[in-house]
Amino acid sequence: MTLTQLDLTALLDALPQDAVITDPDRMASYLLDRANAPDGGTPAAVVRATCTEDVQAAVRFAVANGLKVVTRGAGSGLSGGATALEGCLMVSTERMREIDIDPRTRTVRVQPGLMNAEVKAEVAKEGLWYPPDPSSYEICSIGGNVATNAGGLCCVKYGVTTDYVLGLTVVLADGTAVTLGGPRIKDKAGLPLVKLFVGSEGTLGIVTEAVLKLLPAQRTPCTMVATFGKLDNATDAVAEIQRGLRPSMLEFMDKACINAVEDLTKMGLDREAEALLVIQSDESTAAAVEELATIEAICQKHHATEVFTTEDPEEGEAFVTARRMAIPAVEAKGSLLLEDVGVPLPQLSALVDGIAAIAANRQVEIAVVAHAGDGNTHPLIVFDPSDADHAARAQQAYGEVMSLAIELGGTITGEHGVGRLKKPWLGAQLGDDAMALNQRIKDALDPTGIFNPGTMFEG
Amino acid sequence: MTLTQLDLTALLDALPQDAVITDPDRMASYLLDRANAPDGGTPAAVVRATCTEDVQAAVRFAVANGLKVVTRGAGSGLSGGATALEGCLMVSTERMREIDIDPRTRTVRVQPGLMNAEVKAEVAKEGLWYPPDPSSYEICSIGGNVATNAGGLCCVKYGVTTDYVLGLTVVLADGTAVTLGGPRIKDKAGLPLVKLFVGSEGTLGIVTEAVLKLLPAQRTPCTMVATFGKLDNATDAVAEIQRGLRPSMLEFMDKACINAVEDLTKMGLDREAEALLVIQSDESTAAAVEELATIEAICQKHHATEVFTTEDPEEGEAFVTARRMAIPAVEAKGSLLLEDVGVPLPQLSALVDGIAAIAANRQVEIAVVAHAGDGNTHPLIVFDPSDADHAARAQQAYGEVMSLAIELGGTITGEHGVGRLKKPWLGAQLGDDAMALNQRIKDALDPTGIFNPGTMFEG
Numbered sequence: 046m047t048l049t050q051l052d053l054t055a056l057l058d059a060l061p062q063d064a065v066i067t068d069p070d071r072m073a074s075y076l077l078d079r080a081n082a083p084d085g086g087t088p089a090a091v092v093r094a095t096c097t098e099d100v101q102a103a104v105r106f107a108v109a110n111g112l113k114v115v116t117r118g119a120g121s122g123l124s125g126g127a128t129a130l131e132g133c134l135m136v137s138t139e140r141m142r143e144i145d146i147d148p149r150t151r152t153v154r155v156q157p158g159l160m161n162a163e164v165k166a167e168v169a170k171e172g173l174w175y176p177p178d179p180s181s182y183e184i185c186s187i188g189g190n191v192a193t194n195a196g197g198l199c200c201v202k203y204g205v206t207t208d209y210v211l212g213l214t215v216v217l218a219d220g221t222a223v224t225l226g227g228p229r230i231k232d233k234a235g236l237p238l239v240k241l242f243v244g245s246e247g248t249l250g251i252v253t254e255a256v257l258k259l260l261p262a263q264r265t266p267c268t269m270v271a272t273f274g275k276l277d278n279a280t281d282a283v284a285e286i287q288r289g290l291r292p293s294m295l296e297f298m299d300k301a302c303i304n305a306v307e308d309l310t311k312m313g314l315d316r317e318a319e320a321l322l323v324i325q326s327d328e329s330t331a332a333a334v335e336e337l338a339t340i341e342a343i344c345q346k347h348h349a350t351e352v353f354t355t356e357d358p359e360e361g362e363a364f365v366t367a368r369r370m371a372i373p374a375v376e377a378k379g380s381l382l383l384e385d386v387g388v389p390l391p392q393l394s395a396l397v398d399g400i401a402a403i404a405a406n407r408q409v410e411i412a413v414v415a416h417a418g419d420g421n422t423h424p425l426i427v428f429d430p431s432d433a434d435h436a437a438r439a440q441q442a443y444g445e446v447m448s449l450a451i452e453l454g455g456t457i458t459g460e461h462g463v464g465r466l467k468k469p470w471l472g473a474q475l476g477d478d479a480m481a482l483n484q485r486i487k488d489a490l491d492p493t494g495i496f497n498p499g500t501m502f503e504g
Numbered sequence: 505m506t507l508t509q510l511d512l513t514a515l516l517d518a519l520p521q522d523a524v525i526t527d528p529d530r531m532a533s534y535l536l537d538r539a540n541a542p543d544g545g546t547p548a549a550v551v552r553a554t555c556t557e558d559v560q561a562a563v564r565f566a567v568a569n570g571l572k573v574v575t576r577g578a579g580s581g582l583s584g585g586a587t588a589l590e591g592c593l594m595v596s597t598e599r600m601r602e603i604d605i606d607p608r609t610r611t612v613r614v615q616p617g618l619m620n621a622e623v624k625a626e627v628a629k630e631g632l633w634y635p636p637d638p639s640s641y642e643i644c645s646i647g648g649n650v651a652t653n654a655g656g657l658c659c660v661k662y663g664v665t666t667d668y669v670l671g672l673t674v675v676l677a678d679g680t681a682v683t684l685g686g687p688r689i690k691d692k693a694g695l696p697l698v699k700l701f702v703g704s705e706g707t708l709g710i711v712t713e714a715v716l717k718l719l720p721a722q723r724t725p726c727t728m729v730a731t732f733g734k735l736d737n738a739t740d741a742v743a744e745i746q747r748g749l750r751p752s753m754l755e756f757m758d759k760a761c762i763n764a765v766e767d768l769t770k771m772g773l774d775r776e777a778e779a780l781l782v783i784q785s786d787e788s789t790a791a792a793v794e795e796l797a798t799i800e801a802i803c804q805k806h807h808a809t810e811v812f813t814t815e816d817p818e819e820g821e822a823f824v825t826a827r828r829m830a831i832p833a834v835e836a837k838g839s840l841l842l843e844d845v846g847v848p849l850p851q852l853s854a855l856v857d858g859i860a861a862i863a864a865n866r867q868v869e870i871a872v873v874a875h876a877g878d879g880n881t882h883p884l885i886v887f888d889p890s891d892a893d894h895a896a897r898a899q900q901a902y903g904e905v906m907s908l909a910i911e912l913g914g915t916i917t918g919e920h921g922v923g924r925l926k927k928p929w930l931g932a933q934l935g936d937d938a939m940a941l942n943q944r945i946k947d948a949l950d951p952t953g954i955f956n957p958g959t960m961f962e963g
Contacts, residue, residue, distance in 0.1 A: 148747060149850040172748060196690050205690060207699065208667060223937040228848045230878040231655050231664060231918035233703055234926075234933050235942045235960065240666065240699035244692055261748050288607060289631060289720045329791035389687045391608040419689040459690035467693075474693050478682040482949075483694045489948030490941075501694065 051089050051110060059102035066091040075137060076129045078122035080383070082465045084499070086131025088115070093137045096156075097214055097222050097253040100136060104251065105220035107134045107495055114495050116247040118157060118189030121181050123383050124464025126193065126246045126500045136251060138188045146171055151259045152211060152228040157188020157252055161195075164257070173259040176203040179460070180369045191252050194244030196460030198365070201418035202293040202327075203260075205460065207243040212256030215242055215249075218491040228256050241486070246462045247497040249490045266293055266325040267333040268361030269354045271344040272318035276401075279320035280394040282347040283417045286324070286340055287390055294325035295418030296368045299397070302412045302425075305374035306367050314367065318350060322417065323368045325361065371414040375425045378410075380436075382426040382443045385467075388455030390420045399449045400424050407442040409435070421459035444470065463501045471501065510548050510569060518561035525550040534596060535588045537581035539842075541924045543958070545590025547574070552596045555615075556673055556681050556712040559595060563710065564679040566593045566954055573954050575706040577616060577645030581652065582842050583923025585705045585959045595710060597647045605630055610718045611670060611687040616647020616711055620654075623716070632718040635662040638919070639828045650711050653703030655919030657824070660877035661752040661786075662719075664919065666702040671715030674701055674708075677950040687715050700945070705921045706956040708949045725752055725784035726792040727820030728813045730803040731777035735860075738779035739853040741806040742876045745783070745799055746849055753784035754877030755827045758856070761873045761884075764833035765826050773826065777809060781876065782827045784820065830873040834884045837869075839895075841885040841902045844926075847914030849879045858908045859883050866901040868894070880918035903929065922960045930960070 057065055066072055067090045075091045089112060092103040107114045113133040120127055129135050141156035144164065148171045155164055161182040164175050178197035179185050185195065191213070196205045212226035226232055226239040242249060273279040276299065283295060298306070298321045307314045314321065324340055326333035334356070341352050355361050375381065388396045397413060400422075404411040415422035424446050428439035447457040447470040457463070457470045472480050487494075487502050498504035516524055525531055526549045534550045548571060551562040566573045572592040579586055588594050600615035603623065607630045614623055620641040623634050637656035638644050644654065650672070655664045671685035685691055685698040701708060732738040735758065742754060757765070757780045766773040773780065783799055785792035793815070800811050814820050834840065847855045856872060859881075863870040874881035883905050887898035906916040906929045916922070916929045931939050946953075946961050957963035 149743065150848045151746065152848075194692050194696065200690065204663075204667065207696065208663070217941070221937055223941055224935070225938055225941075227913065229846055229913075229915050229918070230849075231659065231846050231875075231880045232915040233653050233844075233917045233919055233921055234915045234930060235922065235938065236708075236945055237653065237666065237699055237703045238938070238941060238945070240696055240702075241945075243699075244696045249695075261750060284608065287610065291720060329788055329794075331790055332788035335788075385692075387688055387690055389609045389611075390689075416690070421690045454686065454688075456688050456691040456693045458692045459688070460692055462692055463694065471693060476683070478680055479684055479694065479697070482676070482682055482684075482697060485948050486695055486697070486700075486945065489944050 053090060056090065056106040059106065060092065060099055061095055064093050064095065064099060066093065075117060075135050078120045078125060078127040080123050080125035080464060080466050082125030082128040084465065085128040088129045088133045088135040091135040091137055093140050095140045097216065100216045100251050100253050101220045101222055103134055103136050104216050108220060113498050115497050116251050118186030118192065119160065119184055121185040122189060122193065122464060123385065123461045124458065125466045126462050126464035126497065128465055130498065138186065141253065147228060148173060150228040153257050153259055155187050155255055155257060157186060157191065157255065159187050161185050161187055161190055168259050169262065172262050174262050175209065175257060175259055177206045177209060180372060187255065188252055191243055191255055192246050193460065193462035196416065196421065198294050198296060198416060201295050201416060202291050207240055209258045210239055210243050210255055211258050213239050213242055213252055214254035216251040216253055218250065218493065218495055222253065226256065230258065246464065246501050248487060248501050249496065264327045264329060265358045266327040266361060267337055267354065267356045268364055269324040269337050269340060269352065270364050271322045271324065271349045271352045272315045273320040273348065274318065274350050276319050276397050277394045278347045279322060280397055282322065282344050283393060284390050285343045287418050290336060290339060292324050292336065292340065292418065293327040294323060296323040297415040297417035298368060298371055299413040301410060302371040302375060302414045305378060305412065306370050309370060309374050310367060312363065312367060315351065323364050372423065372425060375412045375427060379427040380430045382428065382439050384424040384443065384446050385458045385461040386424065386446055386450035386455055387419065387421040387459035388450055388453045392453040392455060393417065393420055395453055396422060396450060396455065400446055403442050403445045403449065407438040409439050409442050411442065419459065448473065465499050468501060512549060515549065515565040518565065519551065519558055520554055523552050523554065523558060525552065534576060534594050537579045537584060537586040539582050539584035539923060539925055541584030541587040543924065544587040547588045547592045547594040550594040550596055552599050554599050556675065559675045559710050559712050560679045560681055562593055562595050563675050567679065572957050574956050575710050577648030578619065578643055580640050580644040581648060581923060582844065582920045583917065584925045585652065585921050585923035585956065587924055589957065597645065600712065606687060607632060609687040612716050612718055614646050614714050614716060616645060616650065616714065618646050620644050620646055620649055627718055628721065631721050633721050634668065634716060634718055636665045636668060639831060646714065647711055650702055650714055651705050652919065652921035655875065655880065657753050657755060657875060660754050660875060661750050666699055668717045669698055669702050669714055670717050672698050672701055672711055673713035675710040675712055677709065677952065677954055681712065685715065705923065705960050707946060707960050708955060723786045723788060724817045725786040725820060726796055726813065726815045727823055728783040728796050728799060728811065729823050730781045730808045730811045731774045732779040732807065733777065733809050735778050735856050736853045737806045738781055739856055741781065741803050742852060743849050744802045746877050749795060749798060751783050751795065751799065751877065752786040753782060755782040756874040756876035757827060757830055758872040760869060760871030761830040761834060764837060764871065765829050768829060768833050769826060771822065771826060774810065782823050831882065831884060834871045834886060838886040839889045841887065841898050843883040843902065843905050844917045844920040845883065845905055845909035845914055846878065846880040846918035847909055847912045851912040851914065852876065852879055854912055855881060855909060855914065859905055862901050862904045862908065866897040868898050868901050870901065878918065907932065924958050927960060
């Protein structure tokens with residue numbers, strides 16, 4: 046359907062002024078997420094919703110006019126799950142920014158358009174903490190976090206987004222808005238439908254409100270940085286640490302990441318190291334010192350070349366910031382194909398070694414940064430998009446890394462979502478029966494397939 | 505269908521010897537769970553499965569013969585979710601007791617028939633910990649825990665069953681066995697179907713295997729017991745504790761529970777106290793002592809009549825055991841209707857006061873024991889089943905307590921499940937749209953309604 050054929054009157058009438066964008070120049074910033082999926086298009090209109098009712102109106106208009114609906118948070122997605130499709134209705138949640146903290150129930154009610162960092166900052170004013178912390182926390186929306194079941198650095202101890210979602214309001218494929226769960230820590234009434242929507246990547250409905258569980262403020266963590274001359278030594282240390290301890294952070298950078306970060310920061314990272322771990326303990330000070338001493342002993346046993354520990358929060362934060370900068374630092378070297386593969390922890394060495402082999406074979410650079418304690422890695426495939434052969438080899442490597450993860454009993458995505466980019470590999474991981482079960486749920490909730498076609502499911 | 509009409513040959517041929525029970529005397533112990541739901545019946549047969557394939561054979565036989573299928577773990581359920589139906593096929597998981605611990609991934613693969621306590625004990629041998637701990641942990645199966653998303657005492661800090669389920673094998677309504685998830689800490693590939701089955705109470709499929717996440721062994725906790733002369737003082741203290749602290753246990757008993765436990769144990773509990781809290785901290789010793797000192801100050805502020813703290817694990821465990829004994833101790837006084845209502849924490853006082861009003865109005869005794877830190881209470885309605893009028897008043901109170909919880913923004917069930925007994929109140933809590941959504945998922949996965957009809961959904 047082209048714009049000239051589509052009568053937007055009913056949509057414009059149902060929504061606040063300025064909620065509907067059709068100007069191609071203004072729509073340009075709504076077309077892609079950070080994955081830059083190649084198969085997108087131009088939407089019929091972008092709806093900048095302000096409330097649940099706006100989203101309902103948008104969905105009803107889409108149903109009445111046979112349009113597909115793609116939901117967009119902050120557009121920071123890394124798997125193409127918020128890619129505009131030709132002639133679709135794009136629902137942006139960027140203006141849905143209300144927040145209501147209830148310290149008595151230790152919960153917060155949020156609209157989806159707030160940034161993760163904004164939610165953290167607001168609840169911190171009440172001495173509370175929302176743990177999930179994607180590296181992109183300053184530029185990713187809480188709605189997108191819910192849609193992808195986002196993870197982050199503290200997840201190794203504190204879990205992922207779904208562990209903090211107590212309630213949701215969701216607009217369904219017929220425009221109904223349903224409220225599920227609420228500010229109750231334990232609630233077993235009915236099927237666990239809240240959990241079903243967390244991580245559904247906009248394919249089952251549109252989340253317009255969420256009730257999130259909060260924790261008391263985290264203790265100031267102590268930080269350790271350890272470097273290794275061999276990759277396997279680092280991954281072996283990670284496995285042994287996780288065998289019996291609970292650090293609040295256990296992150297990994299390989300040599301390429303270390304050097305990319307050092308190029309930007311000049312903070313004195315060891316450019317010769319093959320691997321660097323950033324580890325934190327948020328136990329009470331005495332216990333944290335003890336925990337890090339145990340971890341140091343494990344690192345030494347696995348031939349760490351240097352181990353540095355600090356109780357100074359600013360010094361510690363500098364290393365965490367360095368870790369958070371790894372992806373943008375590598376991105377500065379060229380275009381990226383960004384992976385999110387995870388494996389059971391004992392396979393971490395095999396995964397990292399296998400990635401190096403793929404890189405050598407395809408003659409592409411693959412830098413690896415990882416939430417190592419979770420076995421969740423982000424191989425970053427660097428390529429020059431103007432070199433067709435290079436780009437093609439990068440694309441081949443992209444698939445081979447996912448296939449390797451599957452072979453090792455792992456997953457093609459730990460926290461970014463399947464989106465459009467990883468969909469071709471989903472069946473190989475899940476198998477036919479689980480794929481059929483996914484489709485059955487999709488068909489039950491979105492029988493005409495209006496929500497985000499091509500993401501996770503066939504379009 | 506009666507037994508004489510049903511040809512069991514195909515079932516007997518497909519299963520190991522001794523797997524099928526049809527003798528009414530032997531079937532007698534498979535008819536009810538601890539809820540003693542009044543609307544049960546006699547099954548056509550009981551299948552004592554040993555593996556996934558046995559369960560598949562049972563489901564396929566049920567489909568071919570138009571039988572309903574009810575799954576039974578240890579029969580410790582408190583809401584009637586494992587009640588035999590007239591002419592149904594009862595699938596018992598009691599013989600499915602394999603366990604395979606992988607300390608390297610900090611996970612354990614279990615069959616559903618193991619007791620929760622057995623799983624805990626086995627993983628403890630590896631220095632690992634499976635947190636969820638229903639009071640009934642010695643007599644409840646891990647499969648039942650998964651089916652009801654069971655909670656327990658440590659959940660106030662460590663979450664409920666769903667937070668520990670990484671993977672499941674489930675036999676679906678057509679006899680297909682599908683494996684979802686696995687020993688991967690983070691896995692975002694596809695819809696979160698593992699989570700959908702945890703808490704589905706045997707209505708969507710039969711869980712035949714689970715992969716559970718483990719933690720390193722818990723530190724030995726320090727314990728505090730505080731008594732109060734007024735109920736509201738205790739609930740106010742709970743609310744203030746939870747506002748800023750993370751005790752690893754925060755349990756509540758009212759006067760009736762205290763006295764029932766004291767009758768059995770003669771351990772010297774204060775019979776005049778209106779409320780008793782059992783609180784634990786599992787921080788490192790210095791931090792635990794500090795945390796409990798803060799909690800003591802809060803209790804004192806709220807007029808605690810006595811506060812006792814111990815670092816001695818045996819002494820502490822004695823109080824926890826007293827708390828665990830509350831339900832059996834009250835049960836010794838008469839038959840019980842056992843509630844599981846939860847409210848947002850600021851409503852805990854209103855709930856407890858309202859329950860007292862219902863008890864006075866209906867002239868029944870209602871003792872209250874609670875996982876107070878979660879706002880999850882177990883009002884225990886004591887009645888004499890031989891007194892029809894008394895029993896009827898108890899039944900009225902049972903409904904009124906659930907209605908009260910709903911009015912207070914709470915839930916009819918925090919951790920026991922809806923089962924058959926609470927189904928009539930489910931709609932009042934969830935509302936029509938959420939009920940319809942539940943039904944849509946049920947219809948998608950079990951289109952002919954063979955799984956556990958009458959539990960959670962209409963039969």
